[in-house]
Amino acid sequence: MNISLCREDGTYEAGGELVAKWRVRRVSIDDIQSIELSVLWHTEGKGDEDLHVHHFNRMAENQIRRMGLADEQSIRCVLPASPLTYHGNLISLRWCIRMRLFLQSGREIVAEQPFNLVAPGGYGVAVGG
Numbered sequence: 260m261n262i263s264l265c266r267e268d269g270t271y272e273a274g275g276e277l278v279a280k281w282r283v284r285r286v287s288i289d290d291i292q293s294i295e296l297s298v299l300w301h302t303e304g305k306g307d308e309d310l311h312v313h314h315f316n317r318m319a320e321n322q323i324r325r326m327g328l329a330d331e332q333s334i335r336c337v338l339p340a341s342p343l344t345y346h347g348n349l350i351s352l353r354w355c356i357r358m359r360l361f362l363q364s365g366r367e368i369v370a371e372q373p374f375n376l377v378a379p380g381g382y383g384v385a386v387g388g
Contacts, residue, residue, distance in 0.1 A: 260284070262356050262372035269374045273340045279356055279372065280331045286360065286368075288328050294318045295359040296334050300342060300376075304350035313339060344375040 265278040277298060283291070298314035314336040318326075326332065334356065345352040354376045360368040 260286075260358055260360060260368060260370040262358055262370055264356075264372060264374055266374075271338055271374055271376055272379045273338055273343060273376055274379060275338055276335065277338050277356075277374070278333060278335045280333050281356075281358055282331045283328050283360065286328075286362070288323060290362050290364070291323055291328075292320055292361045292363050294323060294361070295357075297357045297359075298334070298336055298338075298354070299357060300352055300354045302350055302352050304347070306350070338376055343377060 260281070260283050262279055262281045265280070271277050281296065283294070294317070296314075296316045296318075297312050299310060299312045301310040302308050314334075316334065342352055344354055353373055355371045355373045358370045360370075362368070
């Protein structure tokens with residue numbers, strides 16, 4: 260499985276559009292029960308870790324068969340105004356696209372592609388302490 264962002268630097272402006280491509284390889288379509296694609300943020304560091312799903316799409320087996328897996332697929336969503344990506348000493352807030360592949364065997368395969376959400380016209384990622 261792989262997810263590739265449409266922006267090489269992986270930086271997107273709040274309120275802007277995120278577009279990414281994804282593909283499943285080396286897994287037979289007959290082995291797949293469902294696929295979930297999420298755009299989400301989560302915190303890391305001191306205290307409780309938070310997670311919020313901004314965009315979610317679940318494809319059931321019949322949908323996967325209709326679209327096939329031979330071609331690259333895309334995910335697209337408008338990003339929110341906040342929270343922005345933040346890398347601090349005690350806590351970090353990270354955005355990512357998460358792809359979860361559920362197999363007929365009960366196994367689950369997860370891939371993530373991180374990206375940065377910055378203020379409109381912002382350059383770089385917020386860093387604090």
